[in-house]
Amino acid sequence: MSADTAANGQTPVLELKGLSKSFGGLHAVRGVTFKIMPGDRKAIIGPNGAGKTTLFNLITGIFPASSGQVLLFGQDITGWQSHRRTALGMARTFQITSLFPRLTVLDNVLLAIEGLRPSKFVMWRFLSSYRDVYDKAHQLLEQAAFADRANTEVRYLSHGEQRQLEIVLGLASDPKILLLDEPAAGLSSGESVEMTEFLMRLDPELAILLIEHDMDVVFDLAHTISVLHFGEVLETGKPEQIKNSQKVQEIYLGTG
Amino acid sequence: MTRWNAIWLAIVAALLIAVPTVIGNEFYVNMASQVLIYALFALSINMMLGYGGMVSLGHAGYLGLAGYACILLTINGFDQLSAAILALAFSTVMAGFFGMLSLRAPGLGFIMITLALGQIVWGIAYRANDLTGGDNGLRLPARPMPFGIDLNSAPRFYYFALAVVAVALFFIWRFSRSPFGASLMGARDQPRRMSMLGHNVWLIRWLTFVLAGFWGSVASLLFVYYNLFLSPHALGLQQSAEILLMAILGGASSLAGPIVGAAIITLVKNVISSYVERWNTLLGAIFVIVIIFMPYGLVPGCRELWRRIAQRRKPSASKAASEPAA
Ligand SMILES: Nc1ncnc2c1ncn2[C@@H]1O[C@H](COP(=O)(O)OP(=O)(O)OP(=O)(O)O)[C@@H](O)[C@H]1O
Ligand SMILES: [Mg+2]
Numbered sequence: 001m002s003a004d005t006a007a008n009g010q011t012p013v014l015e016l017k018g019l020s021k022s023f024g025g026l027h028a029v030r031g032v033t034f035k036i037m038p039g040d041r042k043a044i045i046g047p048n049g050a051g052k053t054t055l056f057n058l059i060t061g062i063f064p065a066s067s068g069q070v071l072l073f074g075q076d077i078t079g080w081q082s083h084r085r086t087a088l089g090m091a092r093t094f095q096i097t098s099l100f101p102r103l104t105v106l107d108n109v110l111l112a113i114e115g116l117r118p119s120k121f122v123m124w125r126f127l128s129s130y131r132d133v134y135d136k137a138h139q140l141l142e143q144a145a146f147a148d149r150a151n152t153e154v155r156y157l158s159h160g161e162q163r164q165l166e167i168v169l170g171l172a173s174d175p176k177i178l179l180l181d182e183p184a185a186g187l188s189s190g191e192s193v194e195m196t197e198f199l200m201r202l203d204p205e206l207a208i209l210l211i212e213h214d215m216d217v218v219f220d221l222a223h224t225i226s227v228l229h230f231g232e233v234l235e236t237g238k239p240e241q242i243k244n245s246q247k248v249q250e251i252y253l254g255t256g
Numbered sequence: 257m258t259r260w261n262a263i264w265l266a267i268v269a270a271l272l273i274a275v276p277t278v279i280g281n282e283f284y285v286n287m288a289s290q291v292l293i294y295a296l297f298a299l300s301i302n303m304m305l306g307y308g309g310m311v312s313l314g315h316a317g318y319l320g321l322a323g324y325a326c327i328l329l330t331i332n333g334f335d336q337l338s339a340a341i342l343a344l345a346f347s348t349v350m351a352g353f354f355g356m357l358s359l360r361a362p363g364l365g366f367i368m369i370t371l372a373l374g375q376i377v378w379g380i381a382y383r384a385n386d387l388t389g390g391d392n393g394l395r396l397p398a399r400p401m402p403f404g405i406d407l408n409s410a411p412r413f414y415y416f417a418l419a420v421v422a423v424a425l426f427f428i429w430r431f432s433r434s435p436f437g438a439s440l441m442g443a444r445d446q447p448r449r450m451s452m453l454g455h456n457v458w459l460i461r462w463l464t465f466v467l468a469g470f471w472g473s474v475a476s477l478l479f480v481y482y483n484l485f486l487s488p489h490a491l492g493l494q495q496s497a498e499i500l501l502m503a504i505l506g507g508a509s510s511l512a513g514p515i516v517g518a519a520i521i522t523l524v525k526n527v528i529s530s531y532v533e534r535w536n537t538l539l540g541a542i543f544v545i546v547i548i549f550m551p552y553g554l555v556p557g558c559r560e561l562w563r564r565i566a567q568r569r570k571p572s573a574s575k576a577a578s579e580p581a582a
Contacts, residue, residue: 062448081458082451091452098449100442111442114435115454121463123436124427130435173454 011074013038013089013177013207014059019068020231021051021058028054030231031068036177036207043210043218045242046228047251052211053095055228056179059209060092061085073176087116091175093166095182095211101155105146105165108154109137112172136172144168144198160191164198177207184214196220219243227251272418276411285410286482291522292417293478296424298502298514300471303428305500306508307437308464309444311367314374315472316495317354320381322347322473323486327394328387336400344473351469355462374496381488393487396480407481417478424471429511431467440464505543507553516554 012035021029028051036042044052057063059070061082070078072088100108110127113136114120127133141147146161146168154162163183170178183199184192196217199208212218218225219239226236229251235242242248276285297315304310326343330336358369381388388394399407407413431437443450443457451457480486498521506517521539529535550557 060452062451081456082448083454083456086452086454094449098446100445100449102445107438111438111450111455112453114439115450117435120435120439120455123431123434123467125435126430126433127435127438128433169449169453 010037012036012071013040013073014209015069015071015074016059017069017071019055019058019065019070021054021063021066028231029058032228032231032233033068034226034233034236036209038176038207039205040207041210041221041223042208043212043222043225044228045212045215045218045225046234050228051231052228053181054231056092056181056209056211059179060090083115086173086175089173089176090179091170091173091177092179093170093181093183095185097159097162097166099154099162099165099169102153104151104153105141105157106137106150108165108169109140109172110134112169113137113140116173140168140172144171160187160195163187163191164195167195167198171202175206177209178202180208180210180212182211182213184212184217187214189216192217273415276414282410285414287522287526289410289414289417289482290526291519292414292421293475293482294499294502294518294522295515296421296475296478297472297499298506298518299421299424299428300468300475301499302503302508302514303431303464303468303471305503306510306513307432307440307444308461310461310465311500312358312370312468313367313493313496313500314354314358314370314372314377315468315499316491316493317374317377318347318351318469318472319476319479319486319495320377320488320491321350322476323480323491324381324388324394326477326480327396327486330396331394340400340477343477344470347473347476348466348470351466351473352462354469355465359458359461359465371493371496374491375493378488378491378493381491388488391488393485393489396484396486399481399484413482417482420474420478424474425511425515428471432511436460436463501543505546505553507550507555507557509552510555510559513553513555520554 014036016032016034019029019032020027030051032055034042044055046052054063058065061077061080061084065078068078069076072085072090075088077085077088100111103111110133113133114127117133119125119130119133138147138150141150144164144167146165149157149161154165157165163185167178167180167183170180180199184195187195192214193216199221202208208221210218210221222239224236225239225242227234227242227245227248234251235245235247237245275288279285279288301312301315304312322343325346326339329339329342334342354370354373357373358366361369382390384390399413401407402416405412405416407416439450439455439460442453443455443460447457450460479490483490502517502521503514504517505520506515507513520542524535524539524542528538532538546554546557550560
């Protein structure tokens with residue numbers, strides 16, 4: 001009922017309580033419980049098929065949970081639709097790039113900014129007449145060093161640029177928590193480093209939940225790491241602890 | 257570019273206004289009115305199809321809802337204006353209800369539910385003898401007289417229909433470039449991404465469904481005013497499918513496409529059918545050939561063709577872009 005508060009009296013940005021999901025007989029996520037405080041940077045790692053993306057889909061409301069709860073700022077949002085969660089401060093990127101390939105970079109960002117503005121329902125004024133939305137879009141593109149490609153259609157961007165635009169779209173709603181599903185997937189090591197630096201420059205108050213296979217990215221960004229295996233959190237700890245964990249090495253060598 | 261668009265618009269408008277004087281013949285002026293009515297049907301279904309990616313097979317249902325409502329209200333003593341407004345309101349509210357049912361299932365489910373709803377309206381029109389006259393249909397006593405203008409002559413009705421369609425086209429044009437229009441196209445291409453951006457995808461689709469229903473109902477009133485008669489034959493599956501084909505044939509991704517598609521199909525139906533017995537087959541053949549060579553429909557296809565021709569004549573390309581064939 002009442003919002004759980006941490007020892008220092010702060011409300012967690014996100015809290016999961018026994019979150020579970022089964023697809024028929026397959027238990028993809030089992031009883032996941034954790035808290036994320038403002039500014040936390042938490043990584044979730046685990047072998048393919050461990051249930052990481054499914055966990056994100058539960059948190060963001062793309063799938064209904066089979067059991068358990070999702071709390072955002074202490075409010076139970078378990079049954080909420082995705083767009084309402086976004087309005088409350090949640091944003092995510094997708095493992096499979098989900099952009100608007102035939103729109104320009106600018107138009108992609110405009111759609112993202114419009115997402116939380118009442119003007120998104122206006123049908124009789126031109127989108128191009130909303131100066132404030134355009135200003136915000138240009139500002140966002142400037143910040144992400146995309147300004148020079150604002151008028152390029154997204155399908156002509158490189159894979160690395162598309163992965164980065166995924167994040168820019170997530171930032172358009174000024175989220176309090178950002179969920180990143182393998183942002184560095186398919187990037188060259190140089191691009192990975194660039195992306196990590198970009199993520200480290202973001203507002204320190206922004207909480208980030210990160211799924212990533214690239215351990216360099218994980219160790220650079222994460223304050224804590226949880227290991228997911230067959231839908232269960234196997235171990236949670238500081239990066240050094242996870243690096244030296246016997247169990248983690250076993251699952252990566254054994255089933256990875 | 258925009259200056260050329262304005263000049264084009266002026267030329268097309270002048271041509272459309274000149275149609276009755278140029279053609280003269282009442283039969284063909286009436287046909288032009290029919291083209292306009294079907295153009296509005298196709299434009300309205302295309303709000304869902306082209307911008308929203310929602311394929312509806314029940315659009316002729318609005319002909320039943322708005323059409324019968326308008327005739328019944330008029331017969332029962334309402335003046336034409338009140339009858340029209342009430343019929344539109346009724347039909348639009350029903351569109352809201354139909355939208356809720358249809359949008360429960362995405363994709364194929366949506367097609368099947370719209371199809372079923374269209375068939376239910378048709379079935380009621382057919383069965384409810386006391387209300388709709390069943391197979392015999394219902395007659396509207398007279399055309400309305402907006403601002404005291406008599407619409408009985410062919411050119412006058414043509415101008416009336418032209419004015420209504422022009423207003424609708426203006427709204428749909430603004431709609432397609434509005435923030436809402438952008439969200440609708442976004443929801444068509446990446447629904448999950450759109451929800452994660454804070455857009456209510458269901459509501460976007462539902463509002464579009466209702467708007468399409470509203471303009472479809474306006475087209476239905478024009479249809480009833482033109483024919484002064486409505487029977488179940490006008491609102492069967494064939495009609496719904498034809499409206500859908502008009503939009504696809506002309507090009508669902510363009511604003512002008514549904515109008516061109518409506519013109520071609522209406523003309524083939526009315527003109528060619530008096531010479532060729534198997535006009536339905538001919539229509540099918542035209543459709544297949546166009547879609548093979550121009551998978552996105554005639555208007556986008558011709559635009560692409562023109563672009564390629566202009567590119568081949570690159571040296572004089574800047575001038576060439578100004579004079580495409582009508
Ligand atoms: N919509 C679905 N229906 C049925 N099964 C699903 C569905 N989505 C995921 N699964 C199954 O749930 C399990 C977890 O999948 P998930 O995509 O969450 O893994 P992951 O940890 O993200 O893996 P990867 O590292 O490969 O991205 C897999 O066995 C997968 O086949
Ligand atoms: Mg995954």
